[in-house]
Amino acid sequence: MVEASAVMRTLLYLGAHQGEGLSRLVTSFERVIAFEANPEHCDVLASRFSTIELVRAAVCEHDGEVAFNVSSNGGASSSLGSFDETWLAPRTDGIRMTRTMTVPGVNLLRFCRDNGVDGIDFYVSDLQGMDLTVLRTMEPLLREGRIELIQCETTNDGQHNIYKDLPSNELGEFQRLLEPHGYSMVGKGWGALQKGVFSDVPEDWWEFDSLWEHRSGRGHG
Numbered sequence: 001m002v003e004a005s006a007v008m009r010t011l012l013y014l015g016a017h018q019g020e021g022l023s024r025l026v027t028s029f030e031r032v033i034a035f036e037a038n039p040e041h042c043d044v045l046a047s048r049f050s051t052i053e054l055v056r057a058a059v060c061e062h063d064g065e066v067a068f069n070v071s072s073n074g075g076a077s078s079s080l081g082s083f084d085e086t087w088l089a090p091r092t093d094g095i096r097m098t099r100t101m102t103v104p105g106v107n108l109l110r111f112c113r114d115n116g117v118d119g120i121d122f123y124v125s126d127l128q129g130m131d132l133t134v135l136r137t138m139e140p141l142l143r144e145g146r147i148e149l150i151q152c153e154t155t156n157d158g159q160h161n162i163y164k165d166l167p168s169n170e171l172g173e174f175q176r177l178l179e180p181h182g183y184s185m186v187g188k189g190w191g192a193l194q195k196g197v198f199s200d201v202p203e204d205w206w207e208f209d210s211l212w213e214h215r216s217g218r219g220h221g
Helices: 039-048 108-114 131-137 139-143 171-181
Strands: 008-014 029-036 053-056 058-060 064-071 097-107 120-125 147-155 183-189 207-214
Touching (some): 029 039, 058 131, 131 147, 139 171
Parallel strands (some): 008 029
Antiparallel strands (some): 064 097, 147 207, 183 207
């Protein structure tokens, strides 16, 4: 993830898993709100990070209970969706969904409005196929440039979502959402992205991380 050079105000981390990515950022922000659907991962996060606001819920389009599928790779690919067989076919690791649990779902825009989040310095999304869908719910804040930096897991154009029952998560759809609101892609690769660095990913990869910045450089002033 992007390394912050000075303490900033608010980090939203969607899909925190057990905190691997979050650990590089948590001390750089005054307010850290982390969302995680898997209760077991939430327990790990709570024990690792005493200062964060932990939301034990799946981020989605609406509030209410949702079905959450847990993957065999330590839960790293757990999702509201189920794997696309085309994506699974060439793999040799035997990854699969092992069980389904019912967890709370939360609409992110409603959460932000209810909890005094009117500006976001860094928005990190690792939602396993739901990144674009959830980002669309934040369009009122995007329209006003109230989110400065956005990092999302993104599907290559021309590839389906790796989860067959979820909407598109393709780069072109991110561009169509973000560019009219003054955002441009400023980084690409995998993991700890840096502004201005566009790293190639293997052609057969379905996904990569993309980094977007509002044209103000400080979206919410």
